[in-house]
Amino acid sequence: MQLNVVVPLVVTVVVAATGYGATYLTNLRLARRKDHLDRVNRQLSELYGPLYAQSAATDRAWRKFYARYGTVWTVSAPATVEEAATWRLWMSTVFMPLNRRMVETIVSHADLLREDTIPEPLKELCAHVACYEPIVARWQEDGFDSLQVDDHVSVAGNFPHEELDAYLRTSFESLKLEQARLLARMQRLRRP
Numbered sequence: 001m002q003l004n005v006v007v008p009l010v011v012t013v014v015v016a017a018t019g020y021g022a023t024y025l026t027n028l029r030l031a032r033r034k035d036h037l038d039r040v041n042r043q044l045s046e047l048y049g050p051l052y053a054q055s056a057a058t059d060r061a062w063r064k065f066y067a068r069y070g071t072v073w074t075v076s077a078p079a080t081v082e083e084a085a086t087w088r089l090w091m092s093t094v095f096m097p098l099n100r101r102m103v104e105t106i107v108s109h110a111d112l113l114r115e116d117t118i119p120e121p122l123k124e125l126c127a128h129v130a131c132y133e134p135i136v137a138r139w140q141e142d143g144f145d146s147l148q149v150d151d152h153v154s155v156a157g158n159f160p161h162e163e164l165d166a167y168l169r170t171s172f173e174s175l176k177l178e179q180a181r182l183l184a185r186m187q188r189l190r191r192p
Contacts, residue, residue, distance in 0.1 A: 037182040039112075044175050047109040051102055052168045058098045059161060065090055073149045084147050088139050091152075096136055099129045099159075114171060121167040124160040131156035 072079045072087045079087065103126050110118065131154040138144060138151065146152075 033182055033186050037179065037186065040175055040179045040182060043112045043114070044172070044179065047105060047112040048168065048172045048175055050105050052172045054098055054102045054105065055161075055164055055168050058095065058102075058159070059165065061094050061098065062159075062161075065094075073152070078149070079147050079152075081145075081147065084152060087152055091132070092136060092139065095159075096129070096132060099125070099132070103129045114175075119167055121160055121163040124156070125164055128154055128156045128159055 069083070069086055072083045106118075106122050106126065113119070113122075135152065135154065144151075
């Protein structure tokens with residue numbers, strides 16, 4: 001074969017192979033970023049977004065309750081019959097339904113956690129809700145009329161508001177930044 005035929009043929013094959021390789025690598029990077037973006041989107045839409053919104057709703061409801069009714073039980077003054085009934089009403093119809101939804105969200109979407117283990121604020125939330133379940137069930141018993149604080153509050157302690165809010169806010173905001181970064185990178189890769 002003549003050199004003037006072989007050289008253009010080899011150059012054409014090398015250029016085509018290089019173009020194919022570059023296209024393959026770009027598509028592979030796009031696919032990996034898309035998979036990563038899909039996971040971040042799921043984390044936001046199925047776990048951290050709902051949890052953050054539910055936690056904010058619980059916090060706002062608590063603030064409204066507290067602004068109107070204040071502390072129900074204090075060391076110096078036990079609750080009245082009316083105060084205890086109001087507490088049970090709010091816990092049964094507002095706080096526990098919201099809390100149960102948060103626990104269900106955690107349990108249903110634990111695979112989307114950013115960490116390898118369940119973070120402490122989420123464990124505390126689950127414990128708080130689980131420890132309230134027998135108390136709420138007892139309220140439904142015929143003749144329940146106790147005014148004792150132990151018959152109205154969780155043995156797990158107070159709702160872990162500050163820790164939970166800090167964890168959810170940090171996680172949500174971090175994921176939103178990561179989502180924006182991934183979207184920007186994918187757009188840059190798609191440009192000719």
